[in-house]
Amino acid sequence: MEEGTLARYSKDQLPEHCPTCYEKWKMGAHHCSCGFTIVESKKKSLSHYYHRGYDAAAIDEGHLIKNGNSKRSKSVRKIKAPYKVALSGTPAENGASDLYWLIGWLYGFDSVFEDPLTRYPYQSHGKVGEDHFRVVYGGGGHVTVLDTNRIQSKVSRQEELWEMLDTILIRRKKQDAAVKNSINVPEPIHHRHHLAMSQDEKALYESKLQQFQDWYQLELLKKEEAEKRGDKYRIQTIKICSWMDVLRKVASCPWSFDEFTSTELPAKVSYLKNKTDQYMNKDQKVLIFTAHKKTAVVLAEFLSSKYPDKEAVCIHGGVKKEERFQYMERFQDPTDPLSIIVFTVRTGAESYTLTEAKGVFIFDMDFNGKKLQQCFSRAVRLGQTDVVDVYWLITLDTIEVNIHGVILSKDSGVDIAVDKEEIDFEKIAKQFEGEGAAGHPTTFDYEAFATDMLTRGTSREDIGIA
Template sequence: MSMIRANYDNKALLFRGKTLFDSLAVSECFASEGVKDKELSWHHLVTKTGVKMTDHPAVHQLDNWGLSADSQELERLQSVLSRKRKAYELDMISLEELKTTSRFAEAFEKVEAKFGGVLPDGTELFDFQKECAAFIMAKKRLLNAMEMGLGKTRTSIVGVAADDANKRIMIITMSRNLNDWIRELKNLGFGEDYILLSNPSDLHSTKRIHLVSYEKWANEAGRVVYRRKEHTECPHCRVSYGGVFKRHLRYCTVCKMRATPLEERWSDKDMPKECPGCKSDWKSGQHICSNLIEQRLGRRESRICGYSIIDSKKPALYQFYHNGYDACIVDEAHYIKSGDTRRALAVRRVKTRTKVALSGTPAENGTEDLFWLLGWLTGFSYRYEDPIQEAAGKGQPFQGYGKAGYEHFREFYGGGKKRAVLDIDSVQARVSNHEKLWKVLDSIMYRKKKLDSDVQAKISVPKPEMHRYHVNMFQAEEELYNKMVKDFGDWYEMELMKKEAADARGDVYRINTIEICTWMRKLQQAASCPWVFPDYDATKGVKTAKIQYLESQAIDLLRRNKKMIIFSGHKETVEYLKLALDNVVFGKRAEFIHGGVKKEDRWKMIESFQDPNDPLSILILSHRTGAESYTLTEAKSVFLFDLDFNGKRIEQCYSRAVRLGQKDVVDVHWLMNVGTIDVNMHGLCLSKISGVNLAIDREALNFEEIADEFEGDALAAAKSVDMEQFARDMLKSGTSRAQIA
């Protein structure tokens, strides 16, 4: 009887003969006896059967063919299988079931013993924070999805630090959040036991906690060394003509003086105006000059200048990663929802025993956002079924990872196909098979909301009051918007004609998606900041209807010493609103924050805004920059001047004011121009929020409640209005596809 070697890799068991003849015999045995590849996979062995290795059908078939598997190797495989099954059972148990075990009780006791007292800042951990920390310690894999402002940062630190087995801990966060993490580390007693990673050598530090920003961890741009600036003229006599100043020698032939090298370096914010090499204009955003210059080497020819302002570029820190960490915390984990981004790839490089992902909005656009996040937490193992292949039951190999896994996850849980923006005329939750998704999330996600009874008993954050206001545009802005819709329609009609002509010739012609998105942005701008278009006739009215509404609200609020924040998706709108609202009430200032404002200036503004006696009373923020990290609880009203395609980002925007520390009811005003893309985006936001709420919080959007929040001129003119019907009419009052095509 031939002896067969039994081994394994990360996907399946491997049976191989010691000779080529025996290996071929194994393949023939399995093919003839119907032993499928999937029956040898870890996924099948762990999740589908409880059979021992010695009783596996494949082993029996080998015996029948006179091919005996090595018994010692089978024992080794059995011990590996037992460990995997034990880990799988722990993975699959729900948090509620885990809470009843001794494992959780021991973890909770350790959390209580180490962090149960009064912290240096005079506060104590809430019961729900201790509970979450204990789950981290007991479960080893957790999505900390507590709502914004409920203390995810300190809870996660406590959860990993209370476990003595976590000798070295990595924390990955956004650079703007580093100060928050450092403050909590010091408050929890780790002020001398953390390091900020900036160089590869820092990865070997003996400090227990290693803190790094996404920018440093994932991006090479954070590790670029820029070139020193060069003298283009003599710094002594300022002569540069005729080649009298030898730049490469830093020597002037006129005054016979040598120029000392400059220590100042170029940067992304300080590019040269002209190329130091060829003297041509420097192309914006480039690091290397691509201008063509002529040279004579026997004959006239052209070459690219090639002058670079980069001295050296070092690999991103994640490329130096080693398996020296026991636990990893990833802050703002929704940033890894796109699996092929550099940021997501860098995070997935980290493999530790304990993993914690933090996100108050784990799914922003839809349930498909959860795939890569759950994948990192679980290692893309047999942790959860591939929903499509499991439902099909065709016996295909498990495919719960990679792009195929993502597509299956999106198709099964994401509510089917995406809806076009211009087709949005009602609220439809974008989610499907949510009961099965709940089972997955029950075992890995800890969710707490401000309105939960056990949270409200400790933290009182009043529920915000929503006002969905529909504005009738003034003549000038309506004329511009209608013209923009017509221009979009003319362009689209021309594209359809090109496509029909191509089809007639037998060619393929695709309408450019990027061009369509560009037109959509133009429609957004026409509804938000029409003054940026040359066709806008300001003689028919300088102010837009939204700005007039905003001014009237600002005057009322500021006279009552109540502060307000405004959000817009357009830089032009953000800057213009500052000019329009600054000193709208004498002595009350307005400022703006968008991506172009320096971080140190942002924090100064926020500090001033949070001071109730400071005259800074209106803060205007962009969606992208202002949706996260900032606490603006001095604001008593939030105005969404325009909307974003990301529904959960809108929630994050007004959560800057509706969070821990807010004592008053915050009024949230959604401003929409009737008959414009504003209304379409409102419906899209509600659809996305509804789907995510159903998947994450198990509560569908209450349409009757939303209907009561609608306001507008139509209501004021009507004597008796059916609010629900009015809301449905408003959701249909946007720009339809029929107007374009």
């Protein structure tokens, strides 16, 4: 019997020797040292090959080891080599703290990070080390969604972080003079369009917000009663996150809720349709990115019905690889009627080249701003000869404004930590469009305006969270 074949035996039929190597079974267990068991021949784990080490190791998409608990991260960190190289276009996505496991793999997890108070080294490996790194270099704790009313970079002690990174990081960007000679891609134009909800959308949002508030107040009562009895009661963070996700869906795709029966197009869909009309009339192609699979399906069906001589498709995690590449090959053909692809964010943020797109729509917000950057970079990459317009669709007076603030805060922290660049408030504010964003006077305070726009979300007070 060849190694790798599947074999199943009952105790009565179990052969005396291993069918693969003909050695006796190990005492007390029906498996053999060659890896064969009575169920199947198992492949050796990756760690089996790590003990000898390598002369050198290089990994692509190095930022993917940022989660120290993932199997991918653990496997990579077991690789032993005197020379290590990690390649990544986005070394960090959510803030400076994303760099911890990547730096640790390259640097080594010794006690090299100095405690800012005692000036002595502290533990810099494992979960404790990650927490230390976040506090010292990552700007402290996490960004609180419902407290986001300004852009706050999630980075601290950046000069010391830069000193550390300068010893291991070689950073090249498309804007660099040396790179532009080889990769000359026009800068995209960003439009952060703030949309006012229709009355039906607003009514649904307020209804869900009230349900969230009622649930939270009930949780507070339970906590108070428990404390009177001398017990502990913890309001589950995951439940709060679930409620915030409900608000997020109302702001983006209200048709997902049975109680939404409006015959009027939702604000985002109406805006998307009007803008898409302009591109279709010029025989130009567009990409749309959404966080929700159901929204991707609905938008593709809706847009297909509006343009009989064009075609719109959606690509999500359930679409086979072969089918995805067929769609993208057709999209890249300027004579093919396939003119609109609706991606889910997780599926679309891959190394695809879709330079036939001249417009990109970020239909709803995702907490990972760098992931959204990877999405519109499908069109803004080598081979693109035109300026691409990127539209960020943000529903006013909803949690989407909060998420947008989180995105800007995270992106700012990453830009400072990795690229040593401060966020340009004036540039960001000039990208704001829509209600309350037009007619700026010459002496306009862009930072104050950006801060004001970031307050048009859902606050703790709206829910009654202390």
